[in-house]
Amino acid sequence: MSGPPKQGAGHGSDLGNEVEGYLLWQARIAEAQERAREFTARLEWLTTAQREEIERRYVADGLRRARADLERVAARCVSLRAEYEQRYRELRRRCVGVTLAVCACLTTLVALLLSLLL
Numbered sequence: 001m002s003g004p005p006k007q008g009a010g011h012g013s014d015l016g017n018e019v020e021g022y023l024l025w026q027a028r029i030a031e032a033q034e035r036a037r038e039f040t041a042r043l044e045w046l047t048t049a050q051r052e053e054i055e056r057r058y059v060a061d062g063l064r065r066a067r068a069d070l071e072r073v074a075a076r077c078v079s080l081r082a083e084y085e086q087r088y089r090e091l092r093r094r095c096v097g098v099t100l101a102v103c104a105c106l107t108t109l110v111a112l113l114l115s116l117l118l
Helices: 015-041 048-117
Strands: none
Touching: 015 048
């Protein structure tokens, strides 16, 4: 668990997003380490080696869970994006259809009015 989840190269990731992701992941690591120290501080009977091992496992477990959470959020973002893109295409198709229908009706109406006037 040495780094944040990677983004695909084709998803428009840029340096700013990578730096932000790196900093957020480093903050997550620091938070997991602090929680591990707080957890083991209450276990006064542990030896130094036991304390370090528990802290290491606690941090690894916390980061594994954080990574899984982030992957679920990322997958949900991708599915929402696809859903919204589909809805946008349908809405655009409907708007074009209505516009064409209105134009056809107006053209027919103008042609009828012109034929009546002439």
